Amino acid sequence: MHPARKQKLMIVLFILLGSMVTVGLILVAFNEGLNVFFTPTEVAEGKVEAGQNFRIGGMVKMGSVVKEGLEGTDIEFIATDTNKDVSVRYTGVLPDLFREGQGVVADGYLDENGVFQATQILAKHDENYMSAEVKSALDAGERKQAEAAMAAGQTP
Amino acid sequence: MNLSGSRQTLGTGASLAATLQRELLIILRSPGDIVNPLMFYVIAVSLFPLGGQADAEWLSGIAAGVIWVTALLAVMLSMESLFRSDYEDGSLEQLLLSPQPLYFHLLVKVLGHWLLTGLPLVLLTPVLAMMLALPGEAYWPLLLGLLLGTPTLNLIGAIGMALTVGLKRSGVLLAVLVLPLSIPVLVFGSGMVQTTLNGLPYTGLAAVLGALLVMTVSLAPLAIGAALRISVN
Amino acid sequence: MNLSGSRQTLGTGASLAATLQRELLIILRSPGDIVNPLMFYVIAVSLFPLGGQADAEWLSGIAAGVIWVTALLAVMLSMESLFRSDYEDGSLEQLLLSPQPLYFHLLVKVLGHWLLTGLPLVLLTPVLAMMLALPGEAYWPLLLGLLLGTPTLNLIGAIGMALTVGLKRSGVLLAVLVLPLSIPVLVFGSGMVQTTLNGLPYTGLAAVLGALLVMTVSLAPLAIGAALRISVN
Amino acid sequence: MWQWLYRLGSPKLFYDMTTGFLPWLTIVTYFLLIVGLVWGLGFVPPDYQMGDNFRIAYIHIPMSVGAMGIYAMMACMAAMHMIWNIKLADLVARSCAALGATYCALSLVTGSLWGKPTWGTYWIWDARLTSMLILLFVFIAIMALRSAYDSENSGSKAASVLTLVGVVNLPIIHYSVVWWNTLHQGDSILGVSSQSANPPEVWSPAFFVGLGLIGFFFQALIRRTRNEILLHERRSQWVQQLLTSKQLQE
Amino acid sequence: MLSASGLYCERDERVLFSRLDFDISAGRVLQIQGSNGSGKTTLLRILCGLNADYEGELRWEGKLINATVEHFRAGMFYLGHSPGINKALTPMQNLRWFCANRGFADDAAIIAALEEFGLSVYRDIPCFQMSAGQQRRVSLARLPLSGASLWILDEPFTALDRRAVADLEARIAEHASSGGAVILTTHHPLQLSCALEIINLDERGPQ
Amino acid sequence: MLSASGLYCERDERVLFSRLDFDISAGRVLQIQGSNGSGKTTLLRILCGLNADYEGELRWEGKLINATVEHFRAGMFYLGHSPGINKALTPMQNLRWFCANRGFADDAAIIAALEEFGLSVYRDIPCFQMSAGQQRRVSLARLPLSGASLWILDEPFTALDRRAVADLEARIAEHASSGGAVILTTHHPLQLSCALEIINLDERGPQ
């Protein structure tokens, strides 16, 4: 082959090989998981040890929030991913959007009792925006559905 | 022409080896280029115990971050010597006009630079990690991360250096160009240490670092070459 | 000689004002010299949360140290433009041969440099402090410390720059010379923040920083002058 | 083969074509912006959780998407400049940089202002936020590099190379929310294409503002590019003619 | 070998040359003349491919140069204002790298070339210890090594003493007579034993 | 004004000059001659106090120079190889700073000086936009402004065109005739309307 062509071909092959290896390694990485926070399930599986700082993410379980202390700044609630639960304790002011049934992300560590001691609480907002009326209408609809389901003897 | 009988045709590989050898010889002749970045690394890392608290727990908390960030800065400062003398004495023009493939020559040049500045930096790291009370289990991911990460940083730095070698004052500008692009390496590299400290496997992150390395190895020479052509203009 | 009637004799003060004005004019003409160190400051500070952990508690623990160390590095990199162009175009020789007192001229030059690079850096700090989640009560000691500390760092950096201005590549060498000398400023400066976070008064440390400033203001010009005389030789 | 491209790349042609077009674009832009903002900020019902805060979306989202779009456009221009040596492409890229940096900075500012009431913090080192910050750094680095060169030609080429290198950041920004569990929410809320339950009265103002900001970008881009063209071609015949005819009019 | 047609170049809004055509074939020596700043260096850098800011057409052995870059580079040798010699290395090391770049290793030839340029004794001395003229000779020693047919030389006589100048002139004439070609600039009156063509740039660009 | 006795200087282990004595008084012009690298610049820098690596004695108006530095600096003006002009500033700004350094402010005089050197139109243009010769003129415009009696000029004719050279020669002669003194180096044959003394360094140092 013409030497100049050969050079070009070598470079092209090298880059192609590089891209393939890159893609391969990225796939490996995704298999291993890159998440920056852990779900309650992962916590329950024992992926983290007590005392380590990490970030947990989940939903605030309906009806689980308990406020204590003088100004209600000692807070305890349960973070859930519907599969497993982790109880979280936090002292401080909560962000406005902290609601039951909403996403939450917390920094902190597990104590010996398996309670997550949070140092910071952040509210994660979901992707849906709606006006209050729409929401209540929707909620009403859901409640009706739920009642209907109850009436039919099924567990919601 | 006097092509005597001793003439030996070289393939691309041998010609690359010659470039590597030249690179190493040149750096070895000016030890300041090797020693100064290392000195910077040591001094800058030791600033942190002084600037913050000095208790072991606090230190081990910041160790990985500090080591990675300082290594990044040191690598960047060490880039200053790459291409600079070649630019000034005209060797760069010769390289650009050489009939050999520029792509591989540039790769080899950066490799030579890494061998004499990046590698010593990695080898020095355990000492600094000890000074910062890094827990024992984090040494391996730290070193592996730096081994995979510093060549990437060198390649990114080489792009920046190639872009600024024609300018008179390039120090800060180089940093401004190169640091943002190096952030991913930093994030995954120090992430490896952090995950280990959290008791998790670091293979995923190491794979990402490897992917970044392979990607820059295959693409950076193109950018470096284009940038050098602009700089000699 | 054509000494027309409009001639006005200037005292030392007015002649210093002229030097200051020139310094400011020159820096304003090359905005890169102002903007690049600031960019470096911002980028380098953001490297730490990325390289370390990102939670607010960890960040606020290292905030003071990180800000101080990075400010130190940024000041040092910004020094590159001081004396460099004066050296290259021969203005430095003119300054050294001027019948006016060199001591004050150098002081004013560094002051000009600080006004356009050090001061913006201090002013930018609150934003970075916020990004690093520094507790509110620590803002004042941090800013006060930087206000007292950056001029000192500039003066120390000016000594280093004066020593290396005659060399071609000064970047890393400058860092290696200057960083060790700047450690006291760093220790007391970040100490101010730490004491405040521990609920103690910081006046004592501020006084030390003030003392360091006054000392360098009075002694550094001598060292800078001597170093410059060596460099132009 | 690329003849048409070169012809399109003629600064004079660009200048002539935009002369008539620019006023219309400007009018439409302001109309869209005013309608969208008044509607979005004043009339759309508040969100059931975030209340009025969510209105920041009408600025934040177009700014964010805009900044990324501008970068993508700048990268295309840089590629055209590098490959076919089209000067106009570089003039456009140059105008893009400053505008993109502005959009990017506004995205960061509006995002943080929104973050305080919703997440509880102005800033957090989350993948999307960080990568957006890097985008701002890259924009600034490109401008700094260009201005560091004395020779304009080399400066443009160097800026083009850096622009192309920086493109890797774009997919990182976009997919950051997919690859990592970030605090910043995922794709698709106000998007028209989205499957989500957002009713039209929520997303239509966004549509207006979005189009308006795109329009704003283009009219600002065209204005800046026209200035650059005049500056660059100031010695050419047609610019001289233009200037004398302007002077005659006055 | 190399032919140019309709070359045009402007720099900083000043036209350096326009409508420049020439054709250089084996056995010819072409001198580019012009006052300081007239664009000689710029022209040579355009010819050898270091500068791409020009309009017009360049052909190497009939083909457009961009279509045959590798060929062209192997057949051409450029020596610019700066010598392309690393000062920390010895002449031997410098020239070895040069040869490797050209795809061969041949210490005997390097030694012969150094001898030809009067540098035998300095073979293993780092270049920074040598005077300007000696450094220049190291870079000239690449001429016989390059194996190129077209030499492009920008002021090759700088810093050379009288004898060395005469030697180099002889070398250039020899190269031309053995089928090579040379394009060069110089401010000094050339004395060649072969025909010399001249292009004067001062007449080319509107001042 | 300035007298030197027994000056000796070596650089890089090579003696540049030794046992150099001279005495320059009002109305005299002294030219230092010598080949490249013979030490002319070094000598001038020693005289004006920028270089302290020498042996011997320098006196200003009878007093040892170190004892009367401020006086000496006020009465002397040195112009070296590099122009001492900041390229980002305009001629006016550059010269204002120069005057302030010399302890006065006088815009009228600056304007007159710029006019004398043919720079009136360029008064407010940043120097980097000017050609080498024009930049040189800006630095020369300091001569009339300096108010110094002794001028020390290192190759002041560099980059000047023929008319400017003649003007500067006239200026130098005028300065000497009005009671000043000048020490200068140049490679060009000086044509002065006044007496010229010459020191040749090539005869001073052992080669």
Ligand code: HEM
């Ligand atoms: C400084 C902080 C923030 C930055 C840098 C930022 C950045 C961005 C970017 C770059 C995008 C465009 C993504 C793409 O098109 O791929 C985006 C979209 C968006 N941002 Fe933010 N953001 C910030 C804060 C917030 C906050 C606090 C909220 C609300 C809770 C928010 C809500 C959104 C929404 C709803 C979108 C549209 C998502 C989509 O449909 O793709 N952002 N932001």
Ligand SMILES: Nc1ncnc2c1ncn2[C@@H]1O[C@H](COP(=O)(O)OP(=O)(O)OP(=O)(O)O)[C@@H](O)[C@H]1O
């Ligand atoms: N790096 C540069 N950037 C912009 N313009 C330049 C640059 N280098 C040279 N020029 C301009 O290009 C013109 C031609 O320069 P060139 O170096 O080709 O001249 P030359 O004929 O080689 O002169 P000399 O005889 O001094 O070597 C000059 O007028 C100069 O002003």
Ligand SMILES: Nc1ncnc2c1ncn2[C@@H]1O[C@H](COP(=O)(O)OP(=O)(O)OP(=O)(O)O)[C@@H](O)[C@H]1O
């Ligand atoms: N910075 C330096 N360090 C060491 N030696 C130097 C330095 N500058 C010059 N020299 C040496 O000092 C000697 C005298 O140099 P000088 O500049 O005084 O010569 P010159 O007579 O002014 O020459 P020219 O005519 O080229 O201006 C030279 O031989 C040179 O090698």
Ligand SMILES: [Mg+2]
């Ligand atoms: Mg030339």
Ligand SMILES: [Mg+2]
């Ligand atoms: Mg001299």
